[in-house]
Structure formats: structure tokens, C-alpha cells
Amino acid sequence: MLMTQLAHAARAAGGAILLSAALLGTGTATAHADGGSAVMGGGSGIIIDNLYECTLTTIGYDGAGRLVGLTAGHCGDPGSTVWAEQARGVGPIGKFVHSDHDLDYAVIQFDPNRVTPVNRIGNTTITNVGQAASFPQVACKEGRTTGNTCGIVYGDLFGDQSIWTQMCVVEGDSGAPVVVGNTLVGMVNAYLLVACAGPEVGTNMGIIMGDINGRGDVGAGFAPV
Numbered sequence: 651m652l653m654t655q656l657a658h659a660a661r662a663a664g665g666a667i668l669l670s671a672a673l674l675g676t677g678t679a680t681a682h683a684d685g686g687s688a689v690m691g692g693g694s695g696i697i698i699d700n701l702y703e704c705t706l707t708t709i710g711y712d713g714a715g716r717l718v719g720l721t722a723g724h725c726g727d728p729g730s731t732v733w734a735e736q737a738r739g740v741g742p743i744g745k746f747v748h749s750d751h752d753l754d755y756a757v758i759q760f761d762p763n764r765v766t767p768v769n770r771i772g773n774t775t776i777t778n779v780g781q782a783a784s785f786p787q788v789a790c791k792e793g794r795t796t797g798n799t800c801g802i803v804y805g806d807l808f809g810d811q812s813i814w815t816q817m818c819v820v821e822g823d824s825g826a827p828v829v830v831g832n833t834l835v836g837m838v839n840a841y842l843l844v845a846c847a848g849p850e851v852g853t854n855m856g857i858i859m860g861d862i863n864g865r866g867d868v869g870a871g872f873a874p875v
Contacts, residue, residue: 674725675703675795675822687764688734688743690719692827692834692874693771693792695735696758698726698746703735705794705826707837708776709760709767713871717762719744720858720869721825722839723754732758735794740764747868753811754839755858756825757869767875773798776874780833782806782813782854789815789830791838793823796846804849811854812839818846828852834874 692708704725712718726732730746737743744760760767769776774792783789783803790800801817815828819841828836836852862869 674824686737686740687766688737688740689766689768690734690743690760691768691771692776692829693774693794693798695794695822696721696725696825697733697735697738699730700733702726703794703822704824705792705822705838706758707755707825707827708779708834708874709765710872710874712869714868716868717760717765717767718747718869718872719758719760720837720872721756721758722837723749723751723756724839725824726756732760734765748865750861753858753861754853755837755861757862759868769875774827774829775832776827776829776834777832778834779855779859779872779874780830780835781856783815783828783830783835787830789817789828789835791815791817791819791823791826791828791850793819793826793838795820795822801848801850806854811857812851813854814842814849814851816848817850818848819850820845828855 694706707720709719726746727749731742732744743764744758747759749756772792785805787803799818804814826838840851
């Protein structure tokens with residue numbers, strides 16, 4: 651599958667070549683005394699394992715009442731620790747509990763005592779999860795690096811369940827929510843050729859949710875806050 655090929659190539663190359671999947675920024679979570687609560691929602695910056703910066707796709711509760719979120723699968727593996735980029739003083743706020751490198755998505759379980767979940771970050775509000783957008787709809791994303799950008803949707807160009815959209819993404823935007831209106835339809839995973847020139851390639855949110863629910867583990871029955 652394209653997501654797997656992109657992620658493996660980017661991990662091996664350590665950056666963008668022709669196709670970049672690892673849109674990982676690099677940074678360090680500054681050490682502070684733990685305390686307080688981090689406000690988190692789709693579009694928030696996250697730091698993984700004190701090394702990499704990505705973007706949270708969405709946050710909400712699964713069918714068992716656990717506070718969970720999603721991001722790109724190449725951002726971390728099970729056990730990877732998560733900090734809030736804008737509230738590093740809170741300390742670790744969650745961990746990766748599942749990472750699928752074929753569909754390129756990951757499930758994070760958050761500490762509800764350290765996270766305040768919200769449905770709006772920047773210019774993006776997420777109230778529900780839907781199926782992938784299609785041509786000629788316009789979709790928008792909220793990334794921790796490039797903020798809110800929009801572009802026309804090309805759709806699934808290669809029949810591999812990935813969705814191509816003409817919008818700006820760069821390193822650190824991995825996992826950014828792709829929305830049509832207030833509906834989450836995908837997440838950012840890669841870009842073609844040139845950063846911010848596009849097109850962006852992402853994962854169909856309907857397929858991700860189907861996989862999560864089929865596993866019946868953490869994240870199953872997810873609904874955004």
C-alpha cells in the first residue's frame with residue numbers, strides 16, 4: 651500500500667526525497683515540573699518520545715469511556731510517550747497504544763487528569779467523523795507547522811485508499827486533521843515532490859475508523875468531543 655511504501659522510504663532516507671511521508675518536525679520537550687492540564691484538539695502540536703513533532707488529528711472518547719486521540723502511524727509506535735507542544739510543563743500526557751503502518755494511523759490514550767479535550771483548534775472545528783472527500787470538494791487541514799490551509803480534493807487517484815488534496819503541508823503536519831466543514835474526513839500523511847506546493851496525500855478517515863472498530867480495542871467506538 652502507498653502509505654507503507656512512503657513511510658518506509660521516509661524513515662530510511664530520513665527526510666523528503668520525491669515522496670515524503672514522515673512529515674515529522676524535530677524538537678525536544680523541555681523539562682518542567684509536572685502540573686496543570688493541556689488543552690488538546692485536532693490540530694494541536696504533539697511531541698513524541700522527546701524527539702519528534704507531529705499533529706493530533708482529533709480527540710474524544712471511545713466506547714469504553716477512555717480519552718483517546720489519533721495521529722499518523724509513522725509518528726510513533728506503541729509505548730511512545732506524548733507531550734503537548736504548547737503545554738510542555740504539564741509533562742507526559744499520553745502514550746501510543748496502537749500504530750498501523752499500512753494505513754498510517756496511530757491511536758493515543760491520554761491521561762484525563764492532564765488533558766482538557768476541545769473540538770476547536772485554530773480555524774478548525776471537528777464535530778463528527780465522515781467518509782473521504784471527493785473531487786471537486788474543497789478540504790482544509792489544521793497543522794501544527796503550517797496552520798490552516800485549504801485546497802481542492804483530487805480523490806483516490808491510484809485506488810489504494812489514499813486521498814490526494816491540493817494544500818500546503820510540511821514537516822510537523824503529519825496527522826493534521828483534514829476536514830470538510832466540521833466533518834473529519836482524513837489525516838495528513840505525506841506530500842508529493844515539494845513541501846507546501848502539494849499535493850498532499852492522506853488516509854481516508856472512514857477506513858481508519860473501520861479498522862479501529864474492527865480491532866475492538868482502545869479507540870473502538872470513538873466519537874470526537
